[in-house]
Amino acid sequence: MNYNLKKAGSSLLNALSNHSELVMEAYFSGSINEADYTPKVINNLLDLKVIWRPENERQLRLRPALRTLLEESLQDENNRQIDANIGSSLVSIKTQAEHYKEALNAGRFKEAESMLSDVTERVYSLTDMLATNVRLLWSRISNEFGYVATVDAKIRENELAQSQVSELLNQLSMFQFDQLSDISGSHRELRHLLVVTLQSSFAHCTQELSLAQAKLIDLLGRFREFKGRTRLLKGFVLHLEQNPSFAPQNYSTLSNVPALFNVAENTIAAAAIDVNNVEQEQSLLEVMSNIKHVNRQRDTRTNLNNASPLTMQDENAIELQESLLKSEVDAFFCAVIDSGTNQTALDYYKTKNLDFDPEVWLYQVIGGFHGLPEQDKSYFALETRGVPDPVFSGNFVITDIEIGLQ
Amino acid sequence: MISQKGIVLEKLLSGHFICETTDEDSYRFLKTSAGRMEVEAHLAVLNRQLTHAAEEQVFFASYQTIGETERVKLGKQFEDVSNHLLPLIEWLLLVQESLNNDLSLSQGMNLRLNELQTVIEDTPAYAEQLNKISRYALFGSKAAELDAQLKLVFKRLVELGYLIKPNQDKQIYTVTGKIDYLFDVLKFIDETEQLSLAKKAEDAMSQSDLI
Numbered sequence: 001m002n003y004n005l006k007k008a009g010s011s012l013l014n015a016l017s018n019h020s021e022l023v024m025e026a027y028f029s030g031s032i033n034e035a036d037y038t039p040k041v042i043n044n045l046l047d048l049k050v051i052w053r054p055e056n057e058r059q060l061r062l063r064p065a066l067r068t069l070l071e072e073s074l075q076d077e078n079n080r081q082i083d084a085n086i087g088s089s090l091v092s093i094k095t096q097a098e099h100y101k102e103a104l105n106a107g108r109f110k111e112a113e114s115m116l117s118d119v120t121e122r123v124y125s126l127t128d129m130l131a132t133n134v135r136l137l138w139s140r141i142s143n144e145f146g147y148v149a150t151v152d153a154k155i156r157e158n159e160l161a162q163s164q165v166s167e168l169l170n171q172l173s174m175f176q177f178d179q180l181s182d183i184s185g186s187h188r189e190l191r192h193l194l195v196v197t198l199q200s201s202f203a204h205c206t207q208e209l210s211l212a213q214a215k216l217i218d219l220l221g222r223f224r225e226f227k228g229r230t231r232l233l234k235g236f237v238l239h240l241e242q243n244p245s246f247a248p249q250n251y252s253t254l255s256n257v258p259a260l261f262n263v264a265e266n267t268i269a270a271a272a273i274d275v276n277n278v279e280q281e282q283s284l285l286e287v288m289s290n291i292k293h294v295n296r297q298r299d300t301r302t303n304l305n306n307a308s309p310l311t312m313q314d315e316n317a318i319e320l321q322e323s324l325l326k327s328e329v330d331a332f333f334c335a336v337i338d339s340g341t342n343q344t345a346l347d348y349y350k351t352k353n354l355d356f357d358p359e360v361w362l363y364q365v366i367g368g369f370h371g372l373p374e375q376d377k378s379y380f381a382l383e384t385r386g387v388p389d390p391v392f393s394g395n396f397v398i399t400d401i402e403i404g405l406q
Numbered sequence: 407m408i409s410q411k412g413i414v415l416e417k418l419l420s421g422h423f424i425c426e427t428t429d430e431d432s433y434r435f436l437k438t439s440a441g442r443m444e445v446e447a448h449l450a451v452l453n454r455q456l457t458h459a460a461e462e463q464v465f466f467a468s469y470q471t472i473g474e475t476e477r478v479k480l481g482k483q484f485e486d487v488s489n490h491l492l493p494l495i496e497w498l499l500l501v502q503e504s505l506n507n508d509l510s511l512s513q514g515m516n517l518r519l520n521e522l523q524t525v526i527e528d529t530p531a532y533a534e535q536l537n538k539i540s541r542y543a544l545f546g547s548k549a550a551e552l553d554a555q556l557k558l559v560f561k562r563l564v565e566l567g568y569l570i571k572p573n574q575d576k577q578i579y580t581v582t583g584k585i586d587y588l589f590d591v592l593k594f595i596d597e598t599e600q601l602s603l604a605k606k607a608e609d610a611m612s613q614s615d616l617i
Contacts, residue, residue, distance in 0.1 A: 005492075229510040230509075233498055233510060257472055262469055
């Protein structure tokens, strides 16, 4: 049971010893420079409540409780006694603020700085103390108020609770912000401490106090009672608080283990798949098809899917045609070689009764000729036959091609 | 297809606690003496027997004869249980206070996550308490936000069998019989170690002073 607390306690003390330099620096100078330490260290100490950040933009400071511990243990007379009473706290803060302003005006900067740190410390202790008090009041009302048996006891309790709440309210009302604002004047630091910090702490405290009051009103009329189980729970928590080293003895070592602690472990694991079972084949296939397939390659198949089958056929048809043309052109060239004489493309076209478009045929011949390797090309010569254009001078219309051997 | 008996056996052997909330049919099956006898016959083969807790509200399997191997397993289990006690109890108290109930949680109670979250968010004391609870090793939360911590705590409790989430879409959790089992464990420890916890709580109440 104490395992959790013990672990937390050990880690706290270890952190304190590991980061002792940080702690001492915070103690002497009031705040620490975050840049000097790693975020990990700082977060660790924040979680352990060794240091805290009074407000969002301010620097990290040592927790007041820890500071008090250090003050007492080190018997350091230089450090001030922080007052528990809000009223006197406020008065001393105001006095210190006046000292600070005077020192600043007289040009005694070192003194002024120490005054300022003093004021800072007092202000933050005050806010912490206020918060603690209100929290304490709230938890008492929530957890312990109302559990009385007789009407008289209830009345007494109500009076007590109400008086304590009003006392806290009175203390809070001592915050006269206009006065504080006047005192701080135009000094930025003072203004921040006295006006901004105190005001936000005041706001938080009043909020929580109003929650406490609401709860009090709610419970004024009720007689609360711990039903059996809650008593058990509360008692257990209390017991652990008082005896942190408590642990129940290990009942599993007794010869007669009580039934409550005799809980059998998990024996069953998931069954395996039988791939030889014909009956399950269908369902197994379904399961397999639902398994997500991780496709790591870019899927290019979509492009091909969009192309319709017709296109494929067309390609084939075109290919056929082209290859037919090509083979005919080859045959034409061969014929020229065989015959050894010049031949025009159109003559050959007529003799062979080719069924291509004549113009296409001509272009193919030209293309075929120019496509020949250099060596082969040198064997042939190409001449064009045509007439000048009747309408546009300078244009020569080709009507036929003549291929000959060189 | 598996029969009701089969379902019951499988649950018991998986270490589950059967109560009316987690599985009503299995619970009914075990309430009949015939059902109990059938199940016990099968469990006996595996050196187990049927045990009940919390006035027969929850059933689970336990070892019949305890040998060395069983002792080791039970020892480990016991360690878990005792380490988990404090976080679970603090959580129970927190929920009880937030919902303003004088009654502690018991089987069948419904917890609405958003209702709980609203109350805890509004009250700084509860938020700090939740923060503390979620940092225990049992829950092991690293989050700083309240709703993440709350969700993790509830998720873990469902895993451990203390709560169930009957409807996956709605954030409503039902308390199972395992909580009653937990209370039984507490009572047992109280009596055996003679802590007189109830008396302690009462004394604390009568001595209280607000500030």
